[in-house]
Amino acid sequence: MSKFISIIMGSQSDLTTVQPAIDLLKEFKVGFEVKVLSAHRTPKLLEKYVEAASRRGTKIFIAAAGGAAALAGVIASGTTLPVIGIPVETKSLKGLDSLLSTVQMPPGVPVASMAIGRAGAKNAALFSLEILAIKDRTISAKLNTHKKNMRVKIKKIKIKV
Amino acid sequence: MSKFISIIMGSQSDLTTVQPAIDLLKEFKVGFEVKVLSAHRTPKLLEKYVEAASRRGTKIFIAAAGGAAALAGVIASGTTLPVIGIPVETKSLKGLDSLLSTVQMPPGVPVASMAIGRAGAKNAALFSLEILAIKDRTISAKLNTHKKNMRVKIKKIKIKV
Amino acid sequence: MSKFISIIMGSQSDLTTVQPAIDLLKEFKVGFEVKVLSAHRTPKLLEKYVEAASRRGTKIFIAAAGGAAALAGVIASGTTLPVIGIPVETKSLKGLDSLLSTVQMPPGVPVASMAIGRAGAKNAALFSLEILAIKDRTISAKLNTHKKNMRVKIKKIKIKV
Amino acid sequence: MSKFISIIMGSQSDLTTVQPAIDLLKEFKVGFEVKVLSAHRTPKLLEKYVEAASRRGTKIFIAAAGGAAALAGVIASGTTLPVIGIPVETKSLKGLDSLLSTVQMPPGVPVASMAIGRAGAKNAALFSLEILAIKDRTISAKLNTHKKNMRVKIKKIKIKV
Amino acid sequence: MSKFISIIMGSQSDLTTVQPAIDLLKEFKVGFEVKVLSAHRTPKLLEKYVEAASRRGTKIFIAAAGGAAALAGVIASGTTLPVIGIPVETKSLKGLDSLLSTVQMPPGVPVASMAIGRAGAKNAALFSLEILAIKDRTISAKLNTHKKNMRVKIKKIKIKV
Amino acid sequence: MSKFISIIMGSQSDLTTVQPAIDLLKEFKVGFEVKVLSAHRTPKLLEKYVEAASRRGTKIFIAAAGGAAALAGVIASGTTLPVIGIPVETKSLKGLDSLLSTVQMPPGVPVASMAIGRAGAKNAALFSLEILAIKDRTISAKLNTHKKNMRVKIKKIKIKV
Amino acid sequence: MSKFISIIMGSQSDLTTVQPAIDLLKEFKVGFEVKVLSAHRTPKLLEKYVEAASRRGTKIFIAAAGGAAALAGVIASGTTLPVIGIPVETKSLKGLDSLLSTVQMPPGVPVASMAIGRAGAKNAALFSLEILAIKDRTISAKLNTHKKNMRVKIKKIKIKV
């Protein structure tokens, strides 16, 4: 199975945040890989990884980082593949720093920012699938089913008052 | 020329913000269309438009809105195509309201947020092209040239002190 | 008993926030109903519900949602009945996102925002009763008693220092 | 014509903000009056005015104030009629202070906050009309026409690219 | 002992915040009284209390409130005695709402804001004592001793590394 | 005429902000002096000035500063006289930095913060007068007249709609 | 061993925050000392200490403080040695107040701000070492090793999915 999606997190402690993305991609049976690589601590490894992954067939990068979150932007600087950013919640500023560092990219180097935290991680995976689904009917059909199931689940809820 | 990208803005006054996206897509000669449709003022028209555009072959939606910016999220609720949001700068809160309303989506309904304002608009277009480039070598090549030109342009700058 | 007030929450987890509204409406013996419906996950169900509820005699909508909280605004887009928004506290941004997404509505589509969280929920119910009380002397009298009791309760407090 | 709606602003300089509310109520031919009264500078006048207006038949109060905007809350403390707040944009904090002072009311004393500035003022008037429309078919019909016109206006917009 | 200082809190739950002020005034043996009175829930009682306290010889008001914290401002509207505000920490916005509602007073009606929470409460008491000390040498001497003790205490700290 | 009030500003450019305080103190004919002294650029001059002014009979310090506004706090560190802070509006953060640097003082060293900018300056002067008025019936009477005039002025405003 | 680096914290409770700086300097075997001294509570002691430390050979000051964090700025006002600030996380505003009070220094009095909290403390120590390393090859070599180890550590992480 080709690893179309590459998930990179800036620190091992970001795994809790990233987990919903991993779970969803498994559920959809889409090939992906997960790496810990930091824009600030392992910049050359990161650069090499982005180039190598692109050559091996990665189609989309997902990057999760917190604080002065340069990760997604730095990946985007080295590729023209789509890069999706997950701002990780931080202890003091609660992810507002991560969000602004991820989303406020200069013109010319796009990063697609998702919401802060685990909701953002799940949506990063879903958004990747939506990209792949443009040319992949199987994924497209699964996405529609997933969306429908979400509706059905909500429809069933009864609130007793 | 198929209109792969659909740009929707919540108000005619958002055109100034959206313009860099329009200019870039023209430059890349990728088919697109531009509409003014509001999640709050023309919800049914918007719903119908999203459905019709999807049937006609739209692959990606770009939505620009300000304030309580529901537009991108509402489009995303009605499709499994990728939706990219441009938070429009607002008079009082300077787009912080637009940004949070666009990016803080619940799990299950992804919106890819770009930066506030015109930088975000240019990047929304670029990001759309990156998505299309996954399966289109011409666009991919143009993106690489565009990235290279950006480098060359910066490289030439001399600061006299 | 006619169900004059319709309380809609975007997610079942919002029930804790909404509870004070439910409790107060019960105390006032005013007909109401509670639904889980999402602007982002069940948009068509929501649209149909708003139309059906309006036909059945709903006079006021109360909407509770968090994050990119489009719920109240989307309801307001589909009705000319008063819509009251309760911004739900969120994990990372503590409801600032919910508040701005609820209150910063564009001209033409009003949403009446209450405070973030349970205080806002209680006040959403009280505000609904104030609306109904304009033409209903029984509710008006009860509201005055409620206000008076609040005063009496505070008056009785003695702080020992 | 009974003056069902009372618009109070904390300072004469708030008139620019409040104007869209005045214009809309005129357009709808609903009776209203406008006063400058301050929670901080004329508290007793304000108290008396709120009581007198209520006796004379006012049904709804609209209050516009900026900064530590106590106006709407203080009016709400003295009545069980609906009170709608318009946070006025301020020079330094751009109305974030006004918004939080207006919307973060304690349980028991509801204020319905609109958006910061002129958009909020227009919506305050519209929301008042929605309240009156519950028992007034003429206003209800006009509101539906107003909503429809808004749709038609947007529908006609053509963006040339 | 005359009660020169009057501490008013908007809700009984604010007592934990206010306690350091009470403790300090006791330590300084300056007469004071503590009341629960709300600008929003007991406006007339508050108004009467402010007038009565002024007649009885109160020299300074200290007001603690959270959220849309109108308390200090409303007291200041009814007196020309100094009013000191303590912004109480709130659940969602952490007291930023309380701070802005307390400090951003319009010209003409001063409120002296202290820091958010218990540090602010202690300083409200100290600041009151500084005011009284202008004409009271005993308090002035005690304040100097208090300041000196603070220095001595810090001077003694040894950090072992 | 004794100079009871000392106004210190961190930079000459703060004079525009401070002017309303100067004007009001002149109007009240209360002795005061104005100095440019900086906690960061002239710390020893500031320290000496605070000591000398205290010996000469200064009763109250008013300090205006912007950005990392240490001025009021540093003055408060060197005296037990009341210190009132005016947060000056800044270019980028609009005075939010000045406000937090002025108001968030640690327990033991009170600073009374006014609103950001010129409104805060006027209120700093008024608050100083309120302090002096505790023991000065002439000032007290003038303050009551000033408050009354403010009311009369607002009362006369007629809004034509 | 000369004490080249002086770490000052505004309160004993800041030790938890400062600890990572202490640990790193020990690891690097660079001389340093740690003091509790407050810009607000012990201003003269602080002033004397800064002068004495400079005479004794201190090359760099590190200052940790929270809230209206004047410490680093006040040290910088009394020396032309480099001053590094660590904004301490606060209870209500989470260190945003500390950060703005530390970083927003006026032109002429530089403070080098690190991140809020313990990450900032570790980096304050590292940054001090980077300064010393300019003229000290041993420290420079150790810094390179430290950087390399950081890389190696991340490189070894394997995420199982």
Added chain:
Amino acid sequence: MSKFISIIMGSQSDLTTVQPAIDLLKEFKVGFEVKVLSAHRTPKLLEKYVEAASRRGTKIFIAAAGGAAALAGVIASGTTLPVIGIPVETKSLKGLDSLLSTVQMPPGVPVASMAIGRAGAKNAALFSLEILAIKDRTISAKLNTHKKNMRVKIKKIKIKV
């Protein structure tokens, strides 16, 4: 003259912000160079430049960038020389985004952040000089003169009231 200080800006438009740093370094006659290089647009050029400059004798990097300002952090990732960041004011968020992206660095990769905008630029230059002055008596003497002149200048200001 060796170029000890390297000033890098992310975009040519940042020159206005950076100018005060250039002016001060000229005034101090310290060798420096100025480059436009972007972490996002010219990552490899930046990487090579940082390595080459270090080999040629650069001792300190100053980096100015706005928005998702990765520049200073990315430079810091590639060197153990001191890196000083200048957050550039941005159109919508006024530099709050730039500040958080610059200062909130993870442990292990320090960036010394200055204030937003031109004040920060001047201080970045001053701070560089303070670092060089540790081992350079000429610069140290000039810094002391510069500090003294600043004092003298303020001392001479007379405010007429």
